[in-house]
Amino acid sequence: MTTVETPDVLAPARLGPLELRNRVIKAATYEGLSHKSLVTQDLVDFHVGYAKGGVGMTTVAYCAVAKEGRTDRHQIHWTDEAMPGLRKLTDAVHAEGAAVSAQIGHGGPVANPKGNGAPALSPSKHFHATTLSWAKEASVDDIHRITEAHAEAARRAAAAGFDAVEVHLGHNYLASSFLSPKVNHRTDAYGGSLENRARFAREIMRAVHDAVGGRIAVIAKMNMDDGVPGGFWLDEAIPVAQWLEMDGTVDALEMTAGSSLLNPMYLFKGDAPLDDFSAIMPQPIKLGVKLVGKHFLRSYPYRDAYLLEDARQIRSAVKVPMILLGGITDRPAMDLAMREGFEFVAMARSLLREPDLVNRIGRDAATPSLCIHCNKCMPTNFTGTRCVLVDRGSSRGATWGKPAGYVS
Structure with a gap:
């Protein structure tokens, strides 16, 4: 009987064409540090901090493939003007020995129509309670245009020096909303059966794969569970993951959960900081959060490696490398992921609290995470994503303030 050795999470590993110095990835957390869709020095510093802190790769989130796909009016999208700043960012991360990935996608019904100056798009007409507006049904021409926009973004x-792209197929952003039977009520080739609802996501992944031709790694971040009755769930996520593997368009899968459209806290687990969200919202949304926020921003119990139970079912159904996300905070959780057959782990909130956590775990495997899963970091993505429990002047935490000018 052959014994398979459990990988060392802090040893070098290969991800598609990419060699990483370890198996730890800083997960995408929208930084709120771009300005007028351009890179700022604060955004560069944000990712350099994690590179210095020891991750194998950091992920720049969220870079929209089209202007109307932004979820924030300052969000980066792939213009000529943005390219010099993006190159400076990738060069700075590489100088610290880490790789860097760009998360690409289209916000769809989660996009900000007021900030974008254009209606949000959805597989079917949909009212978004947060923006108090209707998303219009995407035409087939829109679908083809946005598919090519993903290829161009890749x-x-x-060209900007990224080592990987992470294609956003989760959280009921556009591709994910097509997968969801709760949001997708189409009767054409992109609606109805699971095969039809998955068509858009598969076409996007094929276009991205063909565009980069193995020059950089391609990751798909895909929902296992929307967290809403009648939504996309694990029984459908398994065959979609198998189709992506069969298509040969992904170097790794990162499974996620929840709906930014309908149940945003489902992914995060832990406390729902209603007062903090309400404090930064304009009227009349502020009043809405106070009145009905507890029904939209629900609290879920936190436990380490909380997506493992579902993700291991995807793991058993595919052979493509997988990244375990969700409650990875310390060496025991990392080692558990390796024993369960995952090739990489993704960390988010614990690194917001302690950007150098990976280095310290490397020196002492018993190092605990100081993250308490209060989720008060979530509302800060409007002003610069950070852990609010860390003194901004401390060497152990972030020093983000207002964006410190464009990078060119």
Whole structure:
């Protein structure tokens, strides 16, 4: 009987064409540090901090493939003007020995129509309670245009020096909303059966794969569970993951959960900081959060490696490398992921609290995480994502303030 050795999470590993110095990835957390869709020095510093802190790769989130796909009016999208700043960012991360990935996608019904100056798109007409507006049904021409926009974003990411792209197929952003039977009520080739609802996501992944031609790694971040009755769930996520593997368009899968459209806290687990969200919202949304926020921003119990139970079912159904996300905070959780057959782990909130956590775990495997899963970091993505429990002047935490000018 052959014994398979459990990988060392802090040893070098290969991800598609990419060699990483370890198996730890800083997960995408929208930084709120771009300005007028351009890179700022604060955004560069944000990711350099994690590179210095020891991650194998950091992920720049969220770079929209089209202007109307932004969820924030300052969000980066792939213009000529953005490219010099993106190159400076990738060069700075590489100088610290880490790789860097660009998360690409289209916000769809989660996009900000007021900030974008254009209606949000959805597989079917949909009212978004947060923006108090209707998303219009995407035409087939829109679908083809946005598919090509993903390909162009991947080409530009490679040109800007990114080592990977992470294609956003989760959280009821556009591709994810097509997967969801709760949001997708179409009767054409992109609606109805699971095969039809998955068509858009598969076409996006094929276009991205073909665009970069193996020059950089391609990751798909895909929902296992929307967290809402009648939504996309694990029984459908398994065959979609198998189709992506069969298509040969992904170097790794990162499974996620929840709906930014309908149940945003489902992914995060832990406390729902209603007062903090309400404090930064304009009227009349502020009043809405106070009145009905507890029904939209629900609290879920936290436990380490909380997505493992579902993700291991995907793991058993595919052979493609997988990244375990959700409650990875310390060496025991990392080692558990390796024993369960995952090739990589993704960390988010614990690194917001302690950007150098990976280095310290490397020196002492018993190092605990100081993250308490209060989720008060979530509302800060409007002003610069950070852990609010860390003194901004402390060497152990972030020093983000207002964006410190454009990078060119």
